[in-house]
Amino acid sequence: MRRTARSLLIAAAVTAIAAAGAVPAGAATRPALTLEAARSNVTVYRYVEDDDGEGDGGVYVDGDLGIYAVADPKQAFEVRATRKDYSSPLVATLVRKGKDRTLPVPADLTGLTDFSRTTFRDSKGKVVTTSTSSFCANSYEPVRRSPKAPATSPYPQSCGDARNPYALGAVWGLQAGYATSLSGNEDYYDGEDEPGGLSDLKPGSYTATVSVTPAYREALRIPVVKAQATVHVTVVDVKEDDCRTARGCRRADPNRAASAKVEKAPKKLTGSKVKPSGPLPDLRSLPAWGIVSDGRYLNFSATVWNAGPGRLVVDGFRDDKDADLMNAYQYFFTASGKQKGYAPVGGMEWDARDHHQHWHFKDFARYSLVSADLKTSVVSGKEAFCLANTDAVDYTVKGASWRPQNTDLSTACGGRQALGVREVLDAGSGDTYEQFREGQAFDLTTVKNGTYYIEVAANPDSVLYERSTKNNVSLRKVVIGGVKDKRTVVVEKVGVIDEPPVEIEEPELAHR
16 A cells, blocks of 8 residues: 555656646647757866966866757747837747747847756766856857758857847747757856856766756747756866867867777668759869878878859768767759758768868768879778868859858868768869878888879769769879888979979878
């Protein structure tokens, strides 16, 4: 009987909890947002600055919990915040089909105040620290969560400016089927007067739970199970020299070895079976350049570019949050920019090596050192690529974009905790990988003296859809000579091009 009574009490408690988080009667059953963790385990890096006696010591943290807010795949998440005049309070409204909803009043026009709460627990389940965060759905780089999501987002790419007290209104939005980071960007600093969150954690292992606060959970009709996400966090202390840049911190990543191993392939893609239409890209390769050798390794720079008229757009989607792999899809557009369809084109993988540390598309290019009879001698270890518009190759081609956006390799291809990635190569632009990229150089140890060609091949396995594959390969002649420990490399000139001399320091040659 005691067991029965206890069971009834537990059942009643569970029922009460479920009711508290249940969708209100008569409300739409689809939540406006849900939360999702990109990974089960993440590592963040902590550096405690020395206090010089003036009380300005603080904690520098490099990391991202990888928690995302995901919009309903059938309707965008859109909030409009306005004030009628300077004597009236702000009003925030969730714009929904059928009926708009009023949200809790934000403190200012930079986002929804106290939208989420993060709770950190130690290995024994004890709460170590908590923090609350505001939320603005606007993002410079929102990601699609589904291949079927719209091609672009109409919403602003930044949030309001709290410095201007006279602003009257703001729009915060996330396109239908898109996701944006809820747990914050990588690289941030917490001073000693700002307690709470990652800066309060000492080195060790924790469990972080990010939850939408009750008022917003109710207003957005989010069931409890969809309103929170959990991730296991490892906090690592690093030295100042290692942690002043995000990439320096990641070199100490204890998960790096695991991420570098060969993982299982993503699930078989089932993308739209479409016949590509509209202007397609035309991938071409430039002759290898910036060639230099220390006798053992042959370093070079390589550029694959898009001769247009269409742009190359490849999106990656996580299939398994515990694998450093994504499924990849290529998208097709009309001349006016309207999306027409998409098709599966392989996958992406996370590259944890120095000078990379971003997501690489696996089927973009291949670098080989081939003999005079064009038989492969050495294949570069560089076999996957982060697409970015690094070079203006020819802006006179049809369809050329004169103002491409993703020009910075450090931001174009996402962090390890990314839920999705978009990689773009616009018409007229090229993607260059320079000599110092780890894994790119050819090892000449077993290469005999003679005439060879550095072969740069775009779309080597023809998985990408393009106008022509007949112009994808370029060859640059080199003659290897000398004796052991004193090898020489002579590079043949290309036409009338007067290539400037290579200036590369010896330490950089070590990044192979």
